[in-house]
Amino acid sequence: MFLRICSALQAYGGSARHRMDDRGQTTAEYALVLVGAAAVALLLLTWATGSGKIGWLLDKMVDTVANMVS
Numbered sequence: 001m002f003l004r005i006c007s008a009l010q011a012y013g014g015s016a017r018h019r020m021d022d023r024g025q026t027t028a029e030y031a032l033v034l035v036g037a038a039a040v041a042l043l044l045l046t047w048a049t050g051s052g053k054i055g056w057l058l059d060k061m062v063d064t065v066a067n068m069v070s
Helices: 004-011 014-053 053-069
Strands: none
Touching: 014 053
């Protein structure tokens, strides 16, 4: 039984070509995740700059630091 399981595992993932294909698939998955993250960041940045939230946040941070110092 053990030998049959080992030979099945070797037939499925034992070849170097199969492992190279997996590495290419992983690279493609990373690329898709990066494209998705960049799209979300772009949407967030577009929303934040259009709504004035970035300027408000920076003003609030400067006011808070100035109040702490004085």
